[in-house]
Amino acid sequence: MALTLKLYQNRALTSLEKFLDAARLEGPSKAFEDNVDVGLVSDYKLMPGLPDIPYVCLRIPTGGGKTVMGAHIIQICGSSYLERQHPVVLWMVPTTQIKTQTIEAFRDHRHPYRQELDDAFGGQVAIFDVAEFTRIRPADLVTKVCVVISTVAALRVDKEEGRKVYEHHEDLEGHFTGSAAELQHLDKGKDGKAVASFANLLKLYGPLVIMDEAHNATTPLSYTVYERLGPKAVVELTATPDVSSSNVLVSVSAFELKAENMIKFPVILKEHNGEWQVAVSSAVARRKSLAKTALDEPEYIRPILLIQAENAKSEATVEEVKRHLVDTDGVDEKAIAIATGTQREIDGIDLFANDCPIEVIITKQALKEGWDCSFAYVFCSVAQVKSDKDIQQLLGRVLRMPYAVPRRQDAMSKAYAHVTTDTFGRAAGELTQSLINIGFNPMEAAAAIRKEKPPELALQGGQVGTPELPVSRVVLAKAPDFSKIPERDHERVLFVLDAEGPGGVVELKDELDFLTVEAIVSTVIGKEKKAAVAAEVERHQQATVAAKAPSERGVLFQVPRLYSVEQGELELVDRGAVSASFNWDLLSSPPDLTSFHFDESSMTFEVYLDDKMVQFQNVKDDVGTYLPGFAQDRTASDLIGWLDQEIREPSIKQPVLREWLRRAVTGLIEERGFSLSQLLKGQFILRRKLGEQLLLAKKNAYDKGFQQALFHDDLELVTSSEPDHAFTYPADMALYPATSYYAGSFKFKKHYYPFPGMLPWKTAKGDDAEEYLCAQAIELLDEVEFWVRNLVHITQFWMPTASQRTYPDFVARLKDGRLFVIEYKGGDRVSNDDSKEKRLIGELWAKKSGGKGVYLMAQKKDEQGRGLREQLLNAINKAP
Numbered sequence: 049m050a051l052t053l054k055l056y057q058n059r060a061l062t063s064l065e066k067f068l069d070a071a072r073l074e075g076p077s078k079a080f081e082d083n084v085d086v087g088l089v090s091d092y093k094l095m096p097g098l099p100d101i102p103y104v105c106l107r108i109p110t111g112g113g114k115t116v117m118g119a120h121i122i123q124i125c126g127s128s129y130l131e132r133q134h135p136v137v138l139w140m141v142p143t144t145q146i147k148t149q150t151i152e153a154f155r156d157h158r159h160p161y162r163q164e165l166d167d168a169f170g171g172q173v174a175i176f177d178v179a180e181f182t183r184i185r186p187a188d189l190v191t192k193v194c195v196v197i198s199t200v201a202a203l204r205v206d207k208e209e210g211r212k213v214y215e216h217h218e219d220l221e222g223h224f225t226g227s228a229a230e231l232q233h234l235d236k237g238k239d240g241k242a243v244a245s246f247a248n249l250l251k252l253y254g255p256l257v258i259m260d261e262a263h264n265a266t267t268p269l270s271y272t273v274y275e276r277l278g279p280k281a282v283v284e285l286t287a288t289p290d291v292s293s294s295n296v297l298v299s300v301s302a303f304e305l306k307a308e309n310m311i312k313f314p315v316i317l318k319e320h321n322g323e324w325q326v327a328v329s330s331a332v333a334r335r336k337s338l339a340k341t342a343l344d345e346p347e348y349i350r351p352i353l354l355i356q357a358e359n360a361k362s363e364a365t366v367e368e369v370k371r372h373l374v375d376t377d378g379v380d381e382k383a384i385a386i387a388t389g390t391q392r393e394i395d396g397i398d399l400f401a402n403d404c405p406i407e408v409i410i411t412k413q414a415l416k417e418g419w420d421c422s423f424a425y426v427f428c429s430v431a432q433v434k435s436d437k438d439i440q441q442l443l444g445r446v447l448r449m450p451y452a453v454p455r456r457q458d459a460m461s462k463a464y465a466h467v468t469t470d471t472f473g474r475a476a477g478e479l480t481q482s483l484i485n486i487g488f489n490p491m492e493a494a495a496a497i498r499k500e501k502p503p504e505l506a507l508q509g510g511q512v513g514t515p516e517l518p519v520s521r522v523v524l525a526k527a528p529d530f531s532k533i534p535e536r537d538h539e540r541v542l543f544v545l546d547a548e549g550p551g552g553v554v555e556l557k558d559e560l561d562f563l564t565v566e567a568i569v570s571t572v573i574g575k576e577k578k579a580a581v582a583a584e585v586e587r588h589q590q591a592t593v594a595a596k597a598p599s600e601r602g603v604l605f606q607v608p609r610l611y612s613v614e615q616g617e618l619e620l621v622d623r624g625a626v627s628a629s630f631n632w633d634l635l636s637s638p639p640d641l642t643s644f645h646f647d648e649s650s651m652t653f654e655v656y657l658d659d660k661m662v663q664f665q666n667v668k669d670d671v672g673t674y675l676p677g678f679a680q681d682r683t684a685s686d687l688i689g690w691l692d693q694e695i696r697e698p699s700i701k702q703p704v705l706r707e708w709l710r711r712a713v714t715g716l717i718e719e720r721g722f723s724l725s726q727l728l729k730g731q732f733i734l735r736r737k738l739g740e741q742l743l744l745a746k747k748n749a750y751d752k753g754f755q756q757a758l759f760h761d762d763l764e765l766v767t768s769s770e771p772d773h774a775f776t777y778p779a780d781m782a783l784y785p786a787t788s789y790y791a792g793s794f795k796f797k798k799h800y801y802p803f804p805g806m807l808p809w810k811t812a813k814g815d816d817a818e819e820y821l822c823a824q825a826i827e828l829l830d831e832v833e834f835w836v837r838n839l840v841h842i843t844q845f846w847m848p849t850a851s852q853r854t855y856p857d858f859v860a861r862l863k864d865g866r867l868f869v870i871e872y873k874g875g876d877r878v879s880n881d882d883s884k885e886k887r888l889i890g891e892l893w894a895k896k897s898g899g900k901g902v903y904l905m906a907q908k909k910d911e912q913g914r915g916l917r918e919q920l921l922n923a924i925n926k927a928p
Contacts, residue, residue, distance in 0.1 A: 051116060051160050055842060056304035060106050061120050063298045064283065068102060068129040069736075073660050076102040085299050086806040087788025093295055095282065097275035102129060104297040105284035109487035110444045111311050112300055114285040115150070118258055119164035122193060125256045125281050127694070131664075131732040134172065136255040137195045138277065144199055146260070151177055151197050169193045178202050181246040182219040189223075189253060196250075200259075203247075203273045213246045214276070220244040223252065233278070251278030259284045287487030299787040302483075302492045306782045307843060309454050311447045312425070312463040313782050314498045315483075317476055319469045324364045324430035325372055328355065331428035331466040332377045335407060338425055341459050349450050349460065351425040352399065353408045354442055364430035366391075366410050373408060383407040399423060411442070422448035428466040440482045465497075477520070477584045491789045491803050494590045495781050515595040520556045520588035522581060528554060528571045533564040540564070556585070559592045593795075594781070594802035598834045605777040605800055605836065607845050607859055607867050608769035608900060610893050618768060623848045626753035627763060634700055637749070639712050639741035644734070646726050653730045655737055664733050684724055687731060688713055694735050697742055705742075712738060747851050754850035758892060767897045775845045777836060785841040792820065798827050804837035819857060822872045822906055825916040826860055831924050832868070835860035845869075847889050854886050868902045868924065869893070902926075 053061070063083055070079035079102070080092040095103040108114045118139065126135035141147050153161045154175045165173045174188050178198035188194055203213055216237065221244045224231060234242040234251055242248055257279040274282060289296050306313040318334075320327040331353055338351040357366045366386055373379040382405045385393040389412075399406060399421045409424075424446045429439065446463040455461045467475045476497050483493035499518075527543050527550065537560055545552040554568060565585050572578045594600055611618040612625070643656035653664040691709045692702070700708075716722045716734075727734060757763045768774065777800060778784070786805025790796065796804055809820040826835050838844050838859050846853040858870040869890060873883050883905065890903035904923040906916060914922065 051164060053117075053120070054113070054304075054308040054310065056108075056300045056308060057113065057117055057120075059304075060108065060298040060300060061117065061124060064104070064106065064121065065124045065128055067104060067297055068125060068281070071102045072129055073657055073662050075100070076104075080104065080295055080297065084295075084297055085787050087808055088296050088299055089291060090812065093293060095274065096271040098279070098282075101279060102281045103295055104282075105286065105289045105294040107289050107296050107299040107487065108285060108287060109300060109302050109305055109311075110287045111448045112287070112305050113310070114260065114287075115153075115161055116164055117285070118161070119168045121258060121283055122165070122195070122256060123168045125283065126193075127732065127735075130254065130256060130280050134169070134190060134193050136189060136250065136253040137193065138250060138255045138257045138279070139195055139197045140200055140203075140257060140259045141197065142200065142261045147177075147197055147199050150260075151175065154195065154197070165193065165195070178213070178246075181213070181249070182217050184220075184223075184249070186222050196255075200270055200273060203277070214243075215245055216243050217245065220246065220249055223249050226252075235276075247276055251276075254278060254280035256280065257282045261286055288485065299489075301785060301787045302488045302496065303782050304785050304787075307785065309449050309452050312449050312461055313447075314496045315443070315447075315463045315465050315479065316500050317479060317497055318464070318466045318500045319475050320466060321469055324468050325376065327428055327430060327466045327468045328369060328372055329377050331355070331426050331464075332373065332379060332408070334464050334466065335426050338459065338464075339407075341457055345456055345460060347451050347453075348402055350404070350407065350423050352406065352421065352423045353426040353428060354424050354445060355408065355410045356427075356429045356431065356439070356442055357410055357412055358431050359412060362431070366412060369410050369430060373410075379408060380405070385409050387411045388413075420448065421445070422450040422452075424448070425460075426464045426466065430468055439478070440485045443479060443482050444486045477587050480587055481583070489788065490587075491590065491786075494587055495594060495802070515601050517558055517595050518588065518591040520584070520591070521553050522556065522568065522584050522588075523551070523553055524568070524571050524581070525551045525573070526571055527552065528567045530564070530567055533567055534561045537561050537564040541568075556588045559589055560585070565589075590802070596797070597781075597800065597802040599777070599779045599781055599784075599801045602779055603800075603834070604779070605834070605861065606769060606771070606774040607777075607869075608767040608774050608897055609845075610847065610889075610896065611766055611768055611773065613764040613766060618766070618773060620773075621758070621763075621765065621848050623853050624750045624754060624850060625757055625763070625848055626750065627757045630753040630757070632699065632746070632749040632753070634704055634708050634742075634745060635711075637745035638708075638715075639738055639745075641712060641716060641720070641737065641741075644716065644720075644737060646722065646730065653733050655733055657736055657740060664730065682724075682728055684713055684717065687724070687727060690731065691735055691738060695739050695742060697746065699746065708742075709738065751850045759888065765892070765896050767893060767901065769900060777845070778843075783843065785839055785843055786837075790820075790823075790837075794824060796823070796827050798832060798834045800834050800836040805839055807837050818874055818908055819872050821908075822870065822916055823858065825920055826858055826870065828917070829920060829924075831862050831864075831921075832860045833863045835868075847886075847893055849885050849889060854889070856890070862902075862924065866900055866902055866924075867897075868904070868920075870920070871903075871905045873905055873907055 063085070067079050067083040070082060077092040077094075081090050084090050095101055106117075108117070122135060122137050126132050139150065141150055153159045154165065156162055157166065162173070172192045174192045174194045176184060176194065176196045178196055181196065184194060214235070224242050224244050231242040231252070234248045235245070237243045255277065257274065257277070259282065284294055302311065302313070305311045318330060320330060335351050335353040342349040342351055355369055357369045358364045366388060370384055370386070373384055374381055385397070385406045385408070387394050387409055394406065394409060397406065398404060400423065427442055427446045443465065446465075449455070449461070465479060467479075469475045476499060480493045480497050483496055484490055488496060524543070527545065530538065530541060530543075533541070540556065540558045540560060541564060542555040543552055544555065565582075568585055569578055569582050572581045598605065610621045612621050643654075643661075645654040646652070647654065655662060655664070688706065688709050691713070692706050695705070695709070697705060713727065716727060717724060758765065781801050784801045784805060788806055790804040790807040790809060792809035794809075804823060807820055807823055808817045811817050823837065826832055836859050838856050840855045844855055845859055846855050848854075856869045857872045860868040860870070862868055871886055871890060887905045890905065894901045894903040902923050904919060906919050909915060910919055
């Protein structure tokens with residue numbers, strides 16, 4: 049049974065599909081610019097040696113299920129760009145160990161990875177280790193999805209194993225029987241003939257390359273490998289992309305993972321100043337407490353404690369830590385496992401099993417690659433914590449949520465870290481940096497590490513309007529000069545001299561002025577040390593801003609939504625809302641295929657897609673080449689059946705859709721003079737065109753039905769701000785689905801969350817971005833109590849249109865209690881049909897709100913010549 053994809057996985061895959069569709073029409077550079085996530089770098093970087101191929105990266109944080117998305121990536125690339133029903137895939141991983149694990153998973157028909165592949169391709173799947181490439185048969189490549197799994201190193205020509213990939217093999221000669229024209233782009237031997245090598249085989253078929261953990265592969269040598277294999281598309285998957293060389297198309301936030309219950313969040317940090325034994329004993333007590341709490345969970349959970357011991361020459365060695373666990377904390381020796389390079393006591397152990405006794409795992413460095421046990425809840429470091437790779441990996445181990453479902457009890461939804469430190473406040477910064485290094489963005493990481501409150505404060509809780517501001521401590525080699533800092537900051541910084549001097553610790557409270565920050569950083573010598581201290585102070589600044597935000601103070605933010613009244617009951621008005629009498633007859637809307645042409649002389653299809661004329665070279669009929677008679681046996685009914693499977697529309701009954709497709713195919717053959725053979729060779733292009741026409745027919749029908757229902761009184765409409773009916777912004781910032789954050793110099797202090805999400809402040813030319821200027825104008829209005837950058841995400845406030853949900857750019861609460869919804873449109877878009885529809889629905893929402901709602905479609909200058917501030921004030925002051 050196939051897994052249900054998470055919202056963020058569907059979002060990433062949808063973006064990839066849109067990019068590939070656009071790349072087919074306009075090339076990858078323009079497609080990337082039009083489809084990249086807001087806030088990411090939009091300049092497309094060409095693949096060295098292969099400038100024309102789509103080359104993008106999907107950033108999925110640790111624990112986000114990158115591999116399970118692979119089957120869907122293969123299907124999307126095959127049908128949208130490669131135009132192959134059974135694409136050839138080269139799946140590349142960084143290490144032999146991960147290769148072995150990946151092969152085992154894909155060959156196991158019960159494993160979710162394999163089930164996803166089988167479901168996507170009807171079980172027509174073949175998995176090969178790169179070392180087995182001579183076993184690939186010609187028939188495999190045209191009747192099955194062939195996935196070859198390899199390390200990057202195995203394909204490098206400077207390695208012996210790699211050289212085999214580029215050498216002639218008799219077993220592969222059957223693949224190279226095509227015409228000279230078909231083989232001309234392949235590497236030739238001394239005899240001038242194409243070498244029957246695995247590399248040439250890949251180049252012949254133009255594979256899709258999926259690069260897992262891609263941050264390990266953005267090197268000139270890796271690009272040389274790509275060039276030798278001739279891929280048609282490269283998709284990278286990683287939590288930590290190299291943004292200087294990768295084209296990050298989609299960046300999934302850790303908050304999106306939290307919303308889908310993929311990770312535990314936040315991480316509760318307990319710092320221990322003193323003996324390492326105290327940290328271990330405290331972590332053991334935490335694990336015991338969680339184990340007791342876990343008994344009330346529906347599913348079996350046995351919380352596990354991961355302890356990072358020190359190396360042999362240090363005090364807290366693996367042996368000493370184990371001795372302390374047994375002798376002092378009373379942990380059963382059977383409940384302890386050691387996982388180091390020499391002692392591998394968890395290999396082959398099912399840690400999820402009910403009868404598994406293991407409660408504590410002691411390691412020195414990172415656990416083995418691919419280790420994944422979501423029962424890991426508590427992390428303890430007995431060394432002075434630093435954001436090195438071992439800490440990063442071990443911290444990442446305790447983030448995964450058991451069973452990826454919400455936990456009944458709040459304590460079981462969090463992760464826990466116990467660390468030893470000589471300076472309170474430093475560990476939070478180090479762990480925050482560790483989270484950044486494993487894929488969290490800086491704001492997410494800052495919100496993720498929460499220091500444990502003393503019991504008396506935890507019981508009191510925070511009150512609305514009284515934020516508890518963080519206190520940070522930064523170690524300095526000498527006392528800073530605070531003589532020139534602003535007067536107010538003298539109460540916000542305190543330097544405590546070490547007993548031995550001249551260094552000490554500076555304690556930071558509240559938000560600091562630039563001059564104060566400069567006074568602290570200027571005491572440090574050395575570029576790297578300056579950067580480290582500056583980063584610590586910046587984390588303090590961010591944490592302080594975060595604590596003051598309305599969301600962090602528990603302020604409720606609700607927005608009334610639009611409902612229809614049906615038999616006394618309220619029904620939320622969603623996209624495509626129509627009256628009960630609405631009926632859509634697809635058969636009355638035949639597809640327009642007049643632009644579909646086939647040039648016999650050049651063997652090229654010509655077709656308008658999205659109003660753009662595109663040429664498609666005739667696809668070679670591989671099945672006819674290798675399986676004589678097979679292609680000739682296909683009928684028009686087979687083509688219609690395939691189209692019926694590929695083109696789906698939930699609002700249309702399948703017999704109606706099939707008849708619509710039958711009429712389209714019959715019309716092309718009988719009226720336009722196409723042969724069945726031509727249509728079979730152009731089936732992917734035909735599918736694209738018919739899919740486009742189907743969506744157009746639906747949009748036209750629902751536009752009319754929607755207008756009739758909402759604007760001609762077919763439906764009785766109201767808005768409701770009752771708690772059960774109003775939209776509520778979650779106060780937990782972990783559920784604000786931003787993938788990037790505003791990073792400009794202007795400080796937003798009224799934003800509901802600590803920082804506005806996905807709000808670029810500069811254009812590519814260096815000008816102020818228009819939506820940023822709109823946000824600034826909202827911020828500066830005295831009438832605004834607070835506001836939010838409303839994001840395009842299912843968890844955000846939306847309004848319905850005929851074909852989709854529209855997400856206004858900003859929502860503000862005014863000091864008089866009204867809600868102000870603002871949609872910003874650039875001058876080139878404010879008058880188009882899409883904007884007109886959004887304006888109508890927004891104004892309808894405001895009209896039905898009974899004076900509780902205000903709506904404005906803002907622009908840089910309106911028809912009366914008013915600027916943004918004047919437009920906002922006019923909308924607020926206009927009588928309801």
